[in-house]
Amino acid sequence: MLRAHPVEAIRAAERPLIEAAAAAGDPDAVMRRAASGVAHHTAALLRRRTGGVYGRSVMLLVGSGDNGGDALYSGAVLRGRGCRVEAVLLDPERVHGRALQALRGAGGRVAAAGTGTDSSTPDVVIDGVVGLAGSGPLREPAAATVAALAGAGVPFVAVDLPSGVDADTGTVHEAHVRADVTVTFGALRRAHLLASPTCGRVEVVDIGLADMGSEPLTVLRPDPAEVGRAWPVPGPDDDKYTQGVVAVRAGSARFPGAAVLCASAAVAATSGMVRYVGSGSTDVLAGRPEVVCHPSVAEAGTAQAWVVGPGAGTGTEAVADIDAILARGRPTVLDADALTCVAGHPVVLRSASAPVLLTPHAGEFDRLTGGRDRTDRSGALRRYVADLRDRGIPATVLLKGRVTLVDDGETTWSIDPGSSWAATAGSGDVLSGVAGALLANGLGCGGEVAWPAVAAAVAHGEAARVAAGRTGGAGAPIGAGDLLRALPSAISALRGA
Numbered sequence: 001m002l003r004a005h006p007v008e009a010i011r012a013a014e015r016p017l018i019e020a021a022a023a024a025g026d027p028d029a030v031m032r033r034a035a036s037g038v039a040h041h042t043a044a045l046l047r048r049r050t051g052g053v054y055g056r057s058v059m060l061l062v063g064s065g066d067n068g069g070d071a072l073y074s075g076a077v078l079r080g081r082g083c084r085v086e087a088v089l090l091d092p093e094r095v096h097g098r099a100l101q102a103l104r105g106a107g108g109r110v111a112a113a114g115t116g117t118d119s120s121t122p123d124v125v126i127d128g129v130v131g132l133a134g135s136g137p138l139r140e141p142a143a144a145t146v147a148a149l150a151g152a153g154v155p156f157v158a159v160d161l162p163s164g165v166d167a168d169t170g171t172v173h174e175a176h177v178r179a180d181v182t183v184t185f186g187a188l189r190r191a192h193l194l195a196s197p198t199c200g201r202v203e204v205v206d207i208g209l210a211d212m213g214s215e216p217l218t219v220l221r222p223d224p225a226e227v228g229r230a231w232p233v234p235g236p237d238d239d240k241y242t243q244g245v246v247a248v249r250a251g252s253a254r255f256p257g258a259a260v261l262c263a264s265a266a267v268a269a270t271s272g273m274v275r276y277v278g279s280g281s282t283d284v285l286a287g288r289p290e291v292v293c294h295p296s297v298a299e300a301g302t303a304q305a306w307v308v309g310p311g312a313g314t315g316t317e318a319v320a321d322i323d324a325i326l327a328r329g330r331p332t333v334l335d336a337d338a339l340t341c342v343a344g345h346p347v348v349l350r351s352a353s354a355p356v357l358l359t360p361h362a363g364e365f366d367r368l369t370g371g372r373d374r375t376d377r378s379g380a381l382r383r384y385v386a387d388l389r390d391r392g393i394p395a396t397v398l399l400k401g402r403v404t405l406v407d408d409g410e411t412t413w414s415i416d417p418g419s420s421w422a423a424t425a426g427s428g429d430v431l432s433g434v435a436g437a438l439l440a441n442g443l444g445c446g447g448e449v450a451w452p453a454v455a456a457a458v459a460h461g462e463a464a465r466v467a468a469g470r471t472g473g474a475g476a477p478i479g480a481g482d483l484l485r486a487l488p489s490a491i492s493a494l495r496g497a
C-alpha cells in the first residue's frame with residue numbers, strides 16, 4: 001500500500017534533517033542528496049529515450065525557491081556526466097545562490113527567461129519551477145516556456161511535483177507541467193496519488209527521512225496484490241448463502257442494459273448468489289440464468305447487501321424502492337439514478353441504518369453537493385462524507401473518474417488504473433455490481449465499506465486493462481460488456497499478483 005502525505009507533515013519530517021545539515025555546516029546537504037536523485041532519474045530517462053547520457057542537452061527551469069535549487073544542483077551532477085546543461089532563471093533576482101554557483105562551477109550555462117536561451121530543443125527539461133510551496137497555475141514566463149517545450153514533445157522530469165499541480169489538493173491548474181517522471185524525496189505527497197496521471201512515473205529518492213505513519217489527511221493507494229489476497233474465495237464449508245447474497249434493483253424499459261451489466265457483474269465478482277428486482281428479468285436471465293428474479297423489492301428474499309440505481313429511474317416509484325431497500329437495514333450501494341433521487345430527496349437517506357456506499361461520477365457528485373468546489377475533489381469529497389455522517393448517515397462515497405477516490409470520513413483511498421479505457425458507457429453499472437457483491441460477502445480488512453469499494457474499483461480498473469489489451473499491442477477501445485467479460489481474468493490476475 002502506498003501512503004501520500006500533506007505538505008505540513010512532509011515539512012515537519014524534513015525539518016530535523018535540514019537542521020542537522022545546517023548544524024554540521026553544510027546547509028545544502030539534503031538538497032544535494034535530493035538533486036543527485038533527480039540527476040539519476042533524468043539520466044535514466046535520457047538513456048531510455050536517446051540511448052545515452054553523454055552529450056545530451058538538459059534544460060533546467062529554475063524558480064525562486066529550493067525547488068529551483070534542487071534543479072540547479074542536479075544540473076551540476078549531469079554536467080559531470082557530460083550533458084550540456086542550460087539553466088533558465090524565471091526570477092533571476094530570487095534564485096538559490098549556492099546551487100547556481102555549483103552549476104556555473106560545473107560549466108553549466110545560465111540565462112534569464114526570455115533572453116538568449118540556447119535555441120535548439122533540449123533532450124529533456126527538468127522542472128524546478130515550484131515544488132511544495134507552489135500555488136495556482138504556472139505564472140509567466142514559466143507558463144509560455146512550458147507550453148512551447150511541451151508542444152515540441154520534450155519530456156519533462158518534475159522535481160518533487162509537476163509545477164502547476166497543488167501538492168495537497170492535487171488540483172491540476174490550467175497552466176501546468178505534465179511530467180513523464182516525477183522525482184520526489186523521502187515520501188509521497190498527496191498530489192502524487194490524487195493527480196497521478198499528471199505526475200507520470202513517480203520515483204521516491206531516499207534522503208534519510210524517517211518512516212511516516214498515517215493521519216487523517218494521508219491518502220492511501222491499495223496494492224493490487226493485497227486486493228487479490230483479500231478477494232473472497234469459497235472454502236470447504238461454504239455454500240451459496242454463506243458467501244453473501246446480493247440483491248440488485250436496476251434497469252428499466254428505457255435502460256434494460258444497466259440491469260444486465262450490474263447483475264452480471266455481481267455474479268462474476270463472487271461465488272455467492274444474486275437476486276434481481278426490476279423490469280429486466282428476461283434480459284438478465286438470458287445472459288445469466290443463475291440470477292434469482294423477484295417481482296418487487298418487498299417480495300425479494302433475504303440479501304446481505306443491496307445495489308440500487310443503475311438505469312432504475314428517478315420517479316416516485318424509484319424513490320419508494322430506495323426507501324424500502326434502505327429500511328431493510330442492509331449495506332447498500334446507491335448508484336446512478338438512485339443518486340439523482342437522493343439529490344432531489346435527501347431525506348430518503350434518513351432510512352439508512354446500515355452502511356451506504358454512494359458511487360457518483362463527477363456530474364452526480366455535483367448534483368449531490370450543489371456543485372461546490374470542483375477543483376479540490378478530495379477536499380469536497382471529505383466534506384460531503386462528513387456532512388452525511390454529521391446527519392447520522394453511515395456513508396462512504398466512491399467518487400468515479402480516472403482517479404477514483406473512496407472516502408469514509410477517516411481515510412481517503414485513491415485508485416488509478418493507469419489508463420482511461422474504462423471511460424465508457426455502462427462501465428459504472430459493472431462497478432456497482434462488483435461493489436455490491438463484495439459488500440454482501442462482508443469482505444473485511446481495512447473498513448467495512450471502504451475496503452470492498454476500493455477492491456471493486458481496483459478489479460474494475462484491472463478488467464479494463466485486461467479487456468483493452470486483449471489483442472496485445474497497444475490496446476484497443478472497449479465497451480462495458482468487454483469489461484464485464486474480463487472480470488474473471490482480472491480477478492484471477494489480482495489473486496496471482
Ligand SMILES: NC(=O)C1=CN([C@@H]2O[C@H](COP(=O)(O)OP(=O)(O)OC[C@H]3O[C@@H](n4cnc5c(N)ncnc54)[C@H](OP(=O)(O)O)[C@@H]3O)[C@@H](O)[C@H]2O)[C@@H](O)CC1
Nearest residue numbers: 030031034065066067130131132133134135136137139160
Ligand atoms: N530545504 C531543503 O533542504 C530541501 C528542499 N527540498 C525542495 O524544496 C522545495 C520547496 O522549496 P521552497 O519552500 O523554497 O518553495 P518552492 O516550492 O521552491 O517555491 C518557491 C516560491 O515560488 C513561488 N511560487 C508559488 N507558486 C508559484 C507558481 N504557481 N508559479 C511561480 N512561482 C510560484 C512562491 O513565492 P512567491 O513568488 O509567491 O513569493 C514560492 O515561495 C521542495 O518542493 C523540494 O523540491 C528538497 O530538496 C528536500 C530538501
Ligand SMILES: Nc1ncnc2c1ncn2[C@@H]1O[C@H](COP(=O)(O)OP(=O)(O)O)[C@@H](O)[C@H]1O
Nearest residue numbers: 361400401402420422423425426427428429431
Ligand atoms: N478518464 C477515465 N479513466 C479511467 N476510468 C474512468 C474515466 N472516467 C470514468 N472512468 C470510470 O468508468 C466508470 C464510469 O462510470 P459511470 O460514469 O457511472 O458510467 P455509466 O453511468 O455509463 O455506467 C467508472 O468506474 C469510472 O471510474
